[in-house]
Amino acid sequence: MLDLWFWQRIVTPHMAGLVSAIAARGHEVHYVAEEPISAKRADLGWDIPDLGKATLHLLSAEGGVSRLASQASPSSIHVCQGMRGNGYVSVVQRLLAESRLRQWVVMETVNDSGWLGAVKRLEYSRLLRTKGRAIEGILASGHATARWLIERGAPATRVYPFAYFLSGSQYSRDDGHASKAGIRFIFVGKFIKLKRLKFLITTLSKLKRKYDFELTVIGSGPLEESLRSEAMAMLPGRVRWVGRVRSPDIPALMATADCLVLPSTHDGWGAVVSEALMVGTPAICTDTCGAAEAVRYSTVGGVFGRDDAEGLLRLLERTIQAGPVHPDARRKTAAWAQCLSAEAGADYLAEILTGDSVGVPPWRRDTH
Numbered sequence: 344m345l346d347l348w349f350w351q352r353i354v355t356p357h358m359a360g361l362v363s364a365i366a367a368r369g370h371e372v373h374y375v376a377e378e379p380i381s382a383k384r385a386d387l388g389w390d391i392p393d394l395g396k397a398t399l400h401l402l403s404a405e406g407g408v409s410r411l412a413s414q415a416s417p418s419s420i421h422v423c424q425g426m427r428g429n430g431y432v433s434v435v436q437r438l439l440a441e442s443r444l445r446q447w448v449v450m451e452t453v454n455d456s457g458w459l460g461a462v463k464r465l466e467y468s469r470l471l472r473t474k475g476r477a478i479e480g481i482l483a484s485g486h487a488t489a490r491w492l493i494e495r496g497a498p499a500t501r502v503y504p505f506a507y508f509l510s511g512s513q514y515s516r517d518d519g520h521a522s523k524a525g526i527r528f529i530f531v532g533k534f535i536k537l538k539r540l541k542f543l544i545t546t547l548s549k550l551k552r553k554y555d556f557e558l559t560v561i562g563s564g565p566l567e568e569s570l571r572s573e574a575m576a577m578l579p580g581r582v583r584w585v586g587r588v589r590s591p592d593i594p595a596l597m598a599t600a601d602c603l604v605l606p607s608t609h610d611g612w613g614a615v616v617s618e619a620l621m622v623g624t625p626a627i628c629t630d631t632c633g634a635a636e637a638v639r640y641s642t643v644g645g646v647f648g649r650d651d652a653e654g655l656l657r658l659l660e661r662t663i664q665a666g667p668v669h670p671d672a673r674r675k676t677a678a679w680a681q682c683l684s685a686e687a688g689a690d691y692l693a694e695i696l697t698g699d700s701v702g703v704p705p706w707r708r709d710t711h
Contacts, residue, residue: 345371347421349397350421351432352431354392355392357614358374359374359394360508362394362397363396364395364686367689373400374398374399375401377431379401392510412439419444422482425450426448426450426474447481448480448482449484452609475497480501480502480503482692484506484507486636489504504707505704507613507614507683508689509683509685526602527667528601528659529559529561530559531593531597535566542652543604546656546659551577551578559582559599560574562586562587594618601625601668602662606628608629608649612632613628623668623672624668624676625641626644627655627659630646630648641679682704
């Protein structure tokens with residue numbers, strides 16, 4: 344039985360499902376956080392996730408980092424959030440190194456564009472030199488993260504491709520939409536520049552004279568007023584604004600769409616991609632989203648270059664021409680996407696930590 348400790352800033356659904364699933368397999372699991380959920384995440388419609396049989400420790404209620412770390416057994420394994428800029432986690436990593444406890448890091452794709460990217464590359468090279476001996480392995484979420492870390496000096500044998508492994512039920516769509524005209528695209532995210540909803544609206548506007556389609560938009564944010572105005576001008580009558588939705592209710596709405604589009608300039612992973620695939624909805628995303636590899640292995644939807652507007656246009660047009668997703672195709676995609684489930688992630692993590700894995704992630708094991 345594993346004795347696992349997860350050190351995170353908040354209780355995030357990106358980790359909670361995995362933690363709950365591995366605890367359900369009989370392992371002793373502890374989850375440490377500064378707070379249950381941040382105000383920013385609550386504003387986005389997140390609920391405090393259920394950790395199942397795992398034990399939750401909140402630093403404010405349990406005497407701080409040193410006291411908690413001292414409770415860990417000599418055989419414990421510690422999975423820490425990131426390597427830099429993570430508040431108390433850096434203190435934990437130092438204490439773990441001093442106690443010579445097994446320490447792992449889970450991190451997602453680093454946005455290293457622009458001049459600041461050069462600084463980040465240098466900083467991570469330094470961190471891997473100074474912390475590398477204390478870190479047993481790195482769980483690298485995102486299709487380019489493992490390679491990026493190896494280029495910074497991380498030993499290839501200690502870097503494992505990873506993902507956001509999520510809880511959630513499969514939804515199938517059997518209400519006859521496959522026989523209707525028109526394609527339903529869906530966007531889920533905050534209305535900020537990074538997510539590039541305007542880019543999607545502008546690209547779809549180039550197709551409005553040729554095809555019948557609708558864009559459903561879920562979310563909110565500071566750019567909402569301008570985005571609504573632009574959508575009214577460029578896609579009149581084609582955009583349905585849903586507003587904020589509680590995170591547990593989003594997969595059911597995704598299951599009513601024919602394709603999710605995530606046009607972000609950068610996403611460490613892009614949990615909405617996993618959520619869409621798990622309900623059988625194809626996804627389109629940029630190659631700077633961590634989930635791009637999962638999209639490629641799903642064999643539906645597609646990946647385009649971050650600055651390739653024509654590439655996005657081609658994928659949107661191809662999706663429209665293919666027609667509404669048939670229920671059988673939806674069920675097939677949803678069944679494949681269980682490789683992104685919390686249960687698949689729990690099995691994979693246990694294999695890694697016990698030395699039974701050669702590092703082949705679940706989504707590469709079954710390509711339909």
